[in-house]
Amino acid sequence: MKLYEYIIRRIILMFFVLLGVSIIVFYLCRGFPTAFAPWTPYIHGKMTAEQIQEVIKSHGFDKPLYIQYFYWLKDILSGEWGYTGTWAQHLPANRVFFDRFPYTVELAIAATILTVIIGIPLGIISAIKSNKLPDHISRIIALTGYSTPSYWFGFVLQLVFFFYFSRWGLPYLPSSGAVSSHLIGRVPTITGIPILDGVLACDLEYAWDAFLHLILPSFTLSFISLGFLARIVRASMLEVLRQDYIIMARSKGLKERIVIYKHALRNAMIPAVTLTGMFFASLLGGAMISEYVFAWPGVGQAAVQAVFQGDSNFLLLYSLVLAGVIVIANLIVDILYTFLDPRIKY
Amino acid sequence: MTASRFRRSEWEARIADLKFTLYFLRKNSLVISGLIMASFFIILALIANYIIDPSLAYEFDISRKLIWNNPIINFGTSSTISYTNEIFLLGTDIYGRDLLKMIILAIPLDMYVAFIITVGAAIFGVLLGAIAGYAGGKIDEILLRITDIFLAFPGIVLALVFAAMFGRTIENVMLAVLLVWWPPYVRLMRAQVLSEKEKLYVEALKALGASPFRILFKHILPNSIYPILVQMTLDYGGVILTFSALMFLGFSPSPALPELGNLASQGYFHIFDAPWLLIFPGLVIVVIALAFNLVGDGLRDALDPRLRR
Numbered sequence: 173m174k175l176y177e178y179i180i181r182r183i184i185l186m187f188f189v190l191l192g193v194s195i196i197v198f199y200l201c202r203g204f205p206t207a208f209a210p211w212t213p214y215i216h217g218k219m220t221a222e223q224i225q226e227v228i229k230s231h232g233f234d235k236p237l238y239i240q241y242f243y244w245l246k247d248i249l250s251g252e253w254g255y256t257g258t259w260a261q262h263l264p265a266n267r268v269f270f271d272r273f274p275y276t277v278e279l280a281i282a283a284t285i286l287t288v289i290i291g292i293p294l295g296i297i298s299a300i301k302s303n304k305l306p307d308h309i310s311r312i313i314a315l316t317g318y319s320t321p322s323y324w325f326g327f328v329l330q331l332v333f334f335f336y337f338s339r340w341g342l343p344y345l346p347s348s349g350a351v352s353s354h355l356i357g358r359v360p361t362i363t364g365i366p367i368l369d370g371v372l373a374c375d376l377e378y379a380w381d382a383f384l385h386l387i388l389p390s391f392t393l394s395f396i397s398l399g400f401l402a403r404i405v406r407a408s409m410l411e412v413l414r415q416d417y418i419i420m421a422r423s424k425g426l427k428e429r430i431v432i433y434k435h436a437l438r439n440a441m442i443p444a445v446t447l448t449g450m451f452f453a454s455l456l457g458g459a460m461i462s463e464y465v466f467a468w469p470g471v472g473q474a475a476v477q478a479v480f481q482g483d484s485n486f487l488l489l490y491s492l493v494l495a496g497v498i499v500i501a502n503l504i505v506d507i508l509y510t511f512l513d514p515r516i517k518y
Numbered sequence: 519m520t521a522s523r524f525r526r527s528e529w530e531a532r533i534a535d536l537k538f539t540l541y542f543l544r545k546n547s548l549v550i551s552g553l554i555m556a557s558f559f560i561i562l563a564l565i566a567n568y569i570i571d572p573s574l575a576y577e578f579d580i581s582r583k584l585i586w587n588n589p590i591i592n593f594g595t596s597s598t599i600s601y602t603n604e605i606f607l608l609g610t611d612i613y614g615r616d617l618l619k620m621i622i623l624a625i626p627l628d629m630y631v632a633f634i635i636t637v638g639a640a641i642f643g644v645l646l647g648a649i650a651g652y653a654g655g656k657i658d659e660i661l662l663r664i665t666d667i668f669l670a671f672p673g674i675v676l677a678l679v680f681a682a683m684f685g686r687t688i689e690n691v692m693l694a695v696l697l698v699w700w701p702p703y704v705r706l707m708r709a710q711v712l713s714e715k716e717k718l719y720v721e722a723l724k725a726l727g728a729s730p731f732r733i734l735f736k737h738i739l740p741n742s743i744y745p746i747l748v749q750m751t752l753d754y755g756g757v758i759l760t761f762s763a764l765m766f767l768g769f770s771p772s773p774a775l776p777e778l779g780n781l782a783s784q785g786y787f788h789i790f791d792a793p794w795l796l797i798f799p800g801l802v803i804v805v806i807a808l809a810f811n812l813v814g815d816g817l818r819d820a821l822d823p824r825l826r827r
Contacts, residue, residue, distance in 0.1 A: 324800030
């Protein structure tokens with residue numbers, strides 16, 4: 173199979189996956205009686221009873237569930253994602269999503285960068301000093317990372333770096349939000365990403381403030397996930413170091429540093445690339461709990477609120493975008509593989 | 519005669535293999551410490567209800583709420599006015615209960631729930647994976663696509679939506695978590711079956727006329743059980759984290775339920791005036807998860823033929 177044939181096949185499969193995701197979420201959101209009627213986002217206080225009946229009819233809420241699904245499908249294919257609940261002032265779901273998405277992107281990029289610059293060296297040290305003290309320390313850091321609940325770690329960081337540091341008179345970090353409240357709205361929204369907006373508007377105070385707000389949430393996210401990366405790098409590094417061409421390189425008399433960083437690392441990086449890609453994709457969906465803990469105005473926190481208000485419109489949009497991002501990231505990683513390792517063919 | 523001799527040598531090989539594995543585990547002090555911690559928590563979970571009266575969880579005394587009278591650690595936050603002479607090692611919570619006792623009561627629930635979820639997810643995933651791998655063709659394709667759909671969800675989202683829609687009972691939250699954790703087992707088992715089913719012994723069994731069911735579950739499954747057991751040990755900590763996260767977000771059936779995530783969620787509104795409410799339950803979760811992860815990680819290294827040399 174040629175590479176482009178493979179890509180086309182995967183894209184076709186992607187639509188089936190998205191369809192499946194939407195069916196599952198649709199049935200979960202609409203199929204069970206909750207306190208929130210699905211048509212509440214579409215109506216407002218000034219409507220008469222007839223108008224409400226009209227709304228219910230036009231969106232098919234009086235029909236059986238599987239017919240409602242087609243009504244919904246028709247709606248979204250014409251670009252209408254419906255409205256959100258009271259938590260987002262009944263704005264259209266897609267507007268809420270895309271207003272908040274840049275914040276999530278900012279957090280995802282920061283967390284991924286941190287994870288890579290801590291996780292990969294940790295894994296390399298672990299592999300080189302395999303079963304010695306540095307390996308044990310790195311193993312403990314990695315395993316503690318993925319044994320830590322993100323909500324707990326987030327709060328402990330807030331407690332130390334915000335509460336105690338301010339009590340002790342040390343420079344402290346902000347505990348919640350993406351920018352300080354007195355700076356909100358000071359720069360025009362161009363990209364929606366606070367740091368970038370601050371830089372573009374040449375308002376360095378704003379950008380610095382946004383940067384300070386980013387530190388704790390991104391560190392929380394990267395701490396709980398750098399363990400996976402470090403362990404994968406260690407395992408693949410150990411495997412590569414045992415191969416013949418490394419022995420060859422060593423017996424040529426190359427310096428150990430060159431053997432490791434020039435010969436071994438490049439091949440050992442392949443699994444790490446996959447994992448980083450997948451990690452970034454899942455963060456683009458918003459780390460729901462970390463965003464909730466840090467009151468980060470991204471899509472993940474919105475999704476938590478939407479869950480508690482039974483807001484099916486937002487949840488459907490959110491899970492579809494999320495699943496789409498993850499499937500596309502999978503595809504990109506698979507394609508990257510063929511460039512990183514020419515032996516792989518599809 | 520020949521059969522018995524063959525069997526004995528096979529057993530000897532297995533025992534030698536096991537000894538080799540144990541040797542690897544013994545060499546790794548982290549695994550040993552993980553094992554000790556894990557067995558401590560398992561024993562604690564088994565006896566918790568006998569050393570602490572479970573009905574204490576529902577004895578509220580608001581006059582004793584948020585007391586911190588432990589002189590060694592000073593959070594420097596609460597007024598610590600206490601009208602009783604009782605000692606609370608880890609302080610009291612918003613209902614005036616002793617936090618230490620509540621944590622001990624919470625450990626069995628969390629560990630039991632995580633055990634059920636892990637085993638349930640493994641059984642479900644292994645069944646589907648075995649069928650997909652052995653049957654191949656269309657069935658394989660369909661099962662894999664269904665798994666893909668579930669893998670495309672980021673775990674916690676699906677669990678949240680499920681738990682929100684079905685209501686707040688422990689069983690529903692367990693089902694929600696299970697929904698998230700089964701897909702990797704399908705992949706794992708399918709890969710195992712695919713590599714095993716090409717081997718000679720399966721061909722011999724087929725020639726003998728063994729049924730697919732027998733081949734799969736009496737021969738292939740025992741030969742591929744180790745990676746699944748390792749995965750289960752590694753998942754156990756993650757399952758506790760997911761379950762307690764859902765409880766933390768407010769899916770607990772009762773706000774007073776002694777469950778680690780739920781106990782920690784009391785601290786959400788008291789993070790700067792009673793930090794112990796969040797710190798200690800969370801710390802216990804970290805230690806339990808870490809114990810099982812240490813064991814799982816060591817097991818994976820010890821059983822991985824590529825790392826054994």
